[in-house]
Amino acid sequence: MTKVKLTHDHARDLLRGMIRIRRFEEKCYELYTQEKIRGFLHLYDGEEAVAVGIAAALEPRDRVVSTYREHGHALARGISMASALAEMYGKATGCAGGRGGSMHLFDAETNLYGGNAIVGGGLPLAVGLGLGDHMQGEDRVTACFFGDGALAEGEFHEAMNLAALWRLPVLFVLENNLYAMGTAVARVQANSDFVPRAASYGMPAESVDGNDVVSVEAAARRLVEAIRAGGGPQFLECRTYRTRPHSMFDAEKYRDKAEMAEWRKRSPITRFQSWLLENNLLHQDEVDAIEVEVEAQLKEAVAACEQAPWEPVEDLTRHVVAETRPALPAPAAPTSPVESTYRDCCRAALIEALLRDDRVFMMGEDIGAYGGCYAVSMGLLAEFGPDRIRDTPLSESGFTGAGIGAALVGMRPIVEIMTVNFSLLALDQILNTAATIRHMSGGQFGVPLVIRMATGAGRQLAAQHSHSLDAFFAHIPGLRVVAPATLEDARGMVATALQEPDPVIILEHVMLYNMTGKIPSNAGAVDIDRAVIRRPGRHVTLIAWSYSLWKALEAAETLAKEGIEAEVIDLRSLRPLDEETIMASVRRTGRAIVVDEGWRTGSLSAEIAARLQEACFFYLDAPVGRVCSAEVPIPYPKHLETAALPQAADIVAAVKAVPGIAT
Numbered sequence: 308m309t310k311v312k313l314t315h316d317h318a319r320d321l322l323r324g325m326i327r328i329r330r331f332e333e334k335c336y337e338l339y340t341q342e343k344i345r346g347f348l349h350l351y352d353g354e355e356a357v358a359v360g361i362a363a364a365l366e367p368r369d370r371v372v373s374t375y376r377e378h379g380h381a382l383a384r385g386i387s388m389a390s391a392l393a394e395m396y397g398k399a400t401g402c403a404g405g406r407g408g409s410m411h412l413f414d415a416e417t418n419l420y421g422g423n424a425i426v427g428g429g430l431p432l433a434v435g436l437g438l439g440d441h442m443q444g445e446d447r448v449t450a451c452f453f454g455d456g457a458l459a460e461g462e463f464h465e466a467m468n469l470a471a472l473w474r475l476p477v478l479f480v481l482e483n484n485l486y487a488m489g490t491a492v493a494r495v496q497a498n499s500d501f502v503p504r505a506a507s508y509g510m511p512a513e514s515v516d517g518n519d520v521v522s523v524e525a526a527a528r529r530l531v532e533a534i535r536a537g538g539g540p541q542f543l544e545c546r547t548y549r550t551r552p553h554s555m556f557d558a559e560k561y562r563d564k565a566e567m568a569e570w571r572k573r574s575p576i577t578r579f580q581s582w583l584l585e586n587n588l589l590h591q592d593e594v595d596a597i598e599v600e601v602e603a604q605l606k607e608a609v610a611a612c613e614q615a616p617w618e619p620v621e622d623l624t625r626h627v628v629a630e631t632r633p634a635l636p637a638p639a640a641p642t643s644p645v646e647s648t649y650r651d652c653c654r655a656a657l658i659e660a661l662l663r664d665d666r667v668f669m670m671g672e673d674i675g676a677y678g679g680c681y682a683v684s685m686g687l688l689a690e691f692g693p694d695r696i697r698d699t700p701l702s703e704s705g706f707t708g709a710g711i712g713a714a715l716v717g718m719r720p721i722v723e724i725m726t727v728n729f730s731l732l733a734l735d736q737i738l739n740t741a742a743t744i745r746h747m748s749g750g751q752f753g754v755p756l757v758i759r760m761a762t763g764a765g766r767q768l769a770a771q772h773s774h775s776l777d778a779f780f781a782h783i784p785g786l787r788v789v790a791p792a793t794l795e796d797a798r799g800m801v802a803t804a805l806q807e808p809d810p811v812i813i814l815e816h817v818m819l820y821n822m823t824g825k826i827p828s829n830a831g832a833v834d835i836d837r838a839v840i841r842r843p844g845r846h847v848t849l850i851a852w853s854y855s856l857w858k859a860l861e862a863a864e865t866l867a868k869e870g871i872e873a874e875v876i877d878l879r880s881l882r883p884l885d886e887e888t889i890m891a892s893v894r895r896t897g898r899a900i901v902v903d904e905g906w907r908t909g910s911l912s913a914e915i916a917a918r919l920q921e922a923c924f925f926y927l928d929a930p931v932g933r934v935c936s937a938e939v940p941i942p943y944p945k946h947l948e949t950a951a952l953p954q955a956a957d958i959v960a961a962v963k964a965v966p967g968i969a970t
Contacts, residue, residue: 310525311363311521311524311525311528313521313588315588315589317363318583318588318589319589319593319597320363321359321360321363321520321521321524321579322576322579322580322583322589322594322597323600323601324355324358324359324362324363324382324383325355325356325359325520325575325576325579326576326597326598326601327382327388327601327604328351328355328358328359328378328379328382328383329352329355329576330598330601330602330605331378331382331388331391331392331605332350332351332352332378332379332551333352334392334605334609335348335350335378335392335395335409336348336350336551336555338392338395338609339555343396343612344395344396344409345397346408346409346410347375347409347410347424347554347555347556348395348409348554348555349375349376349409349410349553349554350376350378350549350551350552350555351376351377351378351379351549352549352550352551353484353518353547353548353549353550353551353570353571353574353575354379354482354484354517354545354547354548354549354575355379355520355575355576356517356518356519356520356523356545356547356575356579357379357452357480357482357517357523357545357547358379358380358382358383358452359379359383359520359523359524360520360521360522360523360524360526360527360545361380361383361450361452361478361480361523361524361527362380362383363524363527363528364524364527364528364530364531365448365450365527366448367385367417367418368418368445368446368447369418369447369448369449369450369531370418370420370433370436370440370447370448370449370450370716371384371417371418371419371420371449371450371451371452372420372421372423372429372430372432372433372436372449372450372451372452373412373419373420373421373422373423373429373452374422374423374426374429374452374453374454374457374482375409375410375411375422375423375424376422376454376482376549377410377412377421377422377452378391378395378409378412380419380422380452381402381412381414381417381419381422384417384418385417386402386412386414386417386419387608388604388605388607388608389607389608389611389612390402390414391412392608392609392612393405393608393611393612393615394407394408394409394412395408395409396612396615397617398612398615398616398617398618399615399616399617399618400611400612400615400616401749402414402419402749403421403747403748403749403751404618404626404749404750405617405618405749406618406626406746406747406748406749407421407422407747407748407749409422410422410423410424411423411424411747411748413744413747413748413749413751413752414751415748415751415752420432420433420436420712420715420752421744421747421748421752423739423740424739425735425739426453426454426456426457426460426487427453427456427457427460427461427462427463427466428462428708428736428739428740429451429452429453430451430453430457430462430463430465430466430467430479430708431462431465431466431469431704431705431706431707431708431709431711431712431736432451432708432709432711432712432715432736433449433450433451433466433477433479433712434466434469434470434475434477434705434708434709434712435708435709435710435711435712435713435714435715435716435720436449436477436712436713436715436716437449437470437475437476437477437540437712438469438473438475438709438712438713438718439712439713439714439715439716439717439718440476440716441473441474441475441476442668442694442713442718443716443717443718445716447476448476448477448478448531448534448535449476449477449478450477450478450480451477451478451479451480452480452482453479453480453481453482454481454482454483454484454487455481455482455483455484455485455486455487455492455496455501456487456488456490457481458481458496458501458504459487459495459496461702461704462704462705462708462735465700465702465704465705465706466705466708466709467479467505467508467510467540467542468508468700468702468705469699469700469702469705469706469709470508470510470539470540471508471510471539471540472700473697474537474539474540475539475540476534476535476539476540477534477540477541478527478530478531478534478540478541478543479505479510479540479541479542479543480527480543480545481501481505481542481543481544481545482517482545482547483501483517483545483546483547484547484548484549485548486549486553486561486562488553489553489560489561490561491561501514501544502514502542502544505542505544506542510539510540510541510542511530511533511538511539511541511542512541512542512543512544513526513530513542513543513544514543514544514545514546515543515544515545515546516545516546517544517545517546517547517575518546518547518548518573518574518575518578519575519578519579520575520579521579523545526543530543547575548570548573550567550570550571550574580594625750626745626746626748626749626750627745627746627784628745628785628787628808628809629745629753629807629808629809630750631808632806632807632808633806633807635803635832635833635834636831636832638831639829639831641827641829641830642827642828642829643827643828644825644826644827644828645825645826645827645828646823646824646825647794647823647824647825647826648794648820648821648822648823649794649797649815649819649820649821649822650681650682650683650820650821652794652795652797652798652826652830653683653759653798653801653815653820654683654684654685654686654687655798656797656798656799656800656801656802657669657683657684657687657721657801658687658690659802660719660721660801660802660805661687661690661691661695664719664805666717666718666719667695667718667719667720667721667805668695668696668697668718668719668720668721669684669687669695669696669697669720669721669722669723670696670697670698670699670706670709670710670720670721670722670723671697671698671699671706671722671723671724671725672698672699672700672701672703672706672723672725672729673698673725674687674688674696674697674698674723675687675688675693675696675697675698676688676698677698679723680725680726680761681761681815681817681820682820683723683815683820684696684723703724703729703730703733704732704735704736706722707722707724707733707736707737707741707758708736708740710722710756710758711736711740711741711744711754711756711810714754714755714756714810715744715752715753715754719755719757719805720756720757721757721758721759721801721805722756722757722759723758723759723760724758724759724760725760725761726760726761726762726772726817727760727761727762727763727774727775727776727814728771728772728774729760730758730760730776731776737758737780737783737786737810737812738783740754741754741756741758741785741786741810742783742784742785742786742810743785745785745809746784746785753808753809754809754810755807755808755809755810756810756811757801757804757805757807757810757811757813758810758811758812758813759801759812759813759815760813760814760815761815761816761817761820762774762775762776762777762790762814762815762816762817762853763775763814763816763817763818763853763854763904764817764904764936764941764948764951764952765817765818765854765948765952766817766818767943767944767945767948768817768941768943769941769942769943770940770941770942770943773941773948774941775903775904775936776905777790777814777852777853777881777903777904777905777911778903778905778910778911778913778914780812780814780881780882781881781882781884781911781914782882783882785809785810786809786810786811786812786882787804787807787809787810787811787812787835787880787882787883788811788812788814788880788881788882789804789811789812789813789814789835789879789880789881790813790814790852790853790878790879790881791813791815791853791879792816792819792852792853792854792856792857792877792879793824793856793877794822794824794825794826794830795826795830795833796833796879797815797819798826798830799830799831799832799833800813800833800835801813802831802832802833803832803833803834803835804835806832807835811835814853814881816853816854818854819853819854835879835880836880836883836885837879837880837885837888838876838877838878838879838880838885838888838889839876839877839879839888840874840875840876840877840888840892841856841860841875841876841877842860842863842873842874842875843872843874844863844872844873844874844875844896845872845874845895845896846871846872846873846896846898846968847871847873847874847896847898847899847900847962847965847968848873848874848875848889848892848893848895848896848898848900849862849863849873849874849875849876849899849900849958849962850876850878850889850899850900850901850902850915851875851876851877851901851902851903852877852878852879852881853904854904855902855903855904855953856875856877858902858953858954858955858958859873859875859902859955859958860875861955862955862956862958862959862962863875865955865959866959866962871962871963871968873962874892874895874896876888876889876892878915881911884914884915884918886918886922889915889918889919890919890922890923893919893923893926893927894923894926897926897927897928897929898927898928898929898932898965898967898968899916899919899923899927899931899932900931900932900933900934900958900961900962900965901915901916901931901932901933901934902933902934902958903933903934903935903936903953904935904936904952904953905935905936906935906936906937906938907933907935907936907938908938910933910935912933912934912935913933915931916931916933919931928966928967929965929966929967929968932961932962932964932965933961934953934957934958936951936952936953937950937951937952939951
């Protein structure tokens, strides 16, 4: 059984660590009342033994994923008071440059991968960090802190299952403080015995008194040793109590005062300090010296924060995406074209990526033995093996978050979400982590992740499998979103996306997979920022992307027979939009129609039309027109599905309705 070597110096360090956290939190409380710290503030008072005990069992090389109540974890991990406090002020000298604030303390130097304001949101991220280390043969452990409220979230179960399935080096640390905000565990959990819940995943799990720092450290050391020995993930419940409100907005009407008073008597600092003094392991003058030392650190930190600069407003848009990106390789001389399909081009791109870079791997539902829902990954499992072609459970949030974590530690994951509808189950990880972590960390962490998903309608899959959510993903800063419509783009965009330092979403339309054509056998990377003119014209600009591009080209052929020359732009990149190409075309033609398979209300076509009105108003000879899907859930019957979606005839009619169009 692992024991803690409680030398004089170690005992003093444990006590100092807890006092340091407590005094820091008390100062934060005071500064909040002075409006120096704003927003949400979740104090860690009463739980100090967990952070300090776990930190004592970790090595500097290990990683930590935290929750929104992470000040204690950050300080125990080694972040300076000045750096943490400046972050809470929102100052440029904060550990994340002031962009994360109280709930999002990041520090690459100490391997702190941030607090997470989404309950349970850090669990899949921790799995991904462990996965990346496991695949690279790194001897690291990821400690993941979360509260009892997270056990009701689906991400908890998805993360636990993946970690156990792949035997990943993750220590799951449950800080059971009996309340999720104002909701008592006893009122919302059918079974509040959490250890068997973790153990049900085949994971070693145990519980410890979270207010006893020595017990926490002993348990953590034992579990960390087991992880390093190849024992897979471990689960540790630390039974503790927060003696402050949930946040500074909390009136605390849900807790009994007698209960709080009883728990305050069990304060981890009071218990440990009293025990040390009673057993002559520490003397009062040493305790007094610690208090003086911590007070001096706090005073210095506050003074530094008061003088620290704010980040200039001119830097507002920094750290949304990487400031530098790799250049596209020079294209090779094209070889003789070969017959191919869009599906085969997607597969060829994946094979090339897997062969070119050992860091590249794929994961998603049914991509292995089944070959992918749309057969894109057929045969890849046999060629590259289950380590790089990872079949996952039905857990979109879990494996997408795992992809994010693996990307953070140097891997190049390709996550396949079977259909865009299922991406909504992973939206927390895409929106709240992948798209924001560079910004919240002040540029310390980036997510070089590729997410592929099938999208669109036309196969009679009815309402729940026929969405076009292009506009939603294009709305999110921090993402790059592309929609390949041609064979060259289906093949080349994957290669380019895998070189990007930020997350890229690739939307593959279901109606394109069977499309055939000729393509050079050595076709390579393509620009994912630029639109392309697929057909020149002079009377009207048709702006389309994905499968709608081909309908626009068909419409242009029909219009040409009537003397109307339509210029057809393949938008390709939905975020960022290539305004230069679009605006230049519309300034030449004076008219524009946007073709969008999404619903008209709130669509990407509305955004493009608005930008055209802003930038080309004096060049327009007519209002910008739009051809969109009908405002109905996509129907199942073929004739109704066809009527609901933009068709070439609808585009022709819209062009002919433009005032002053050539006839």
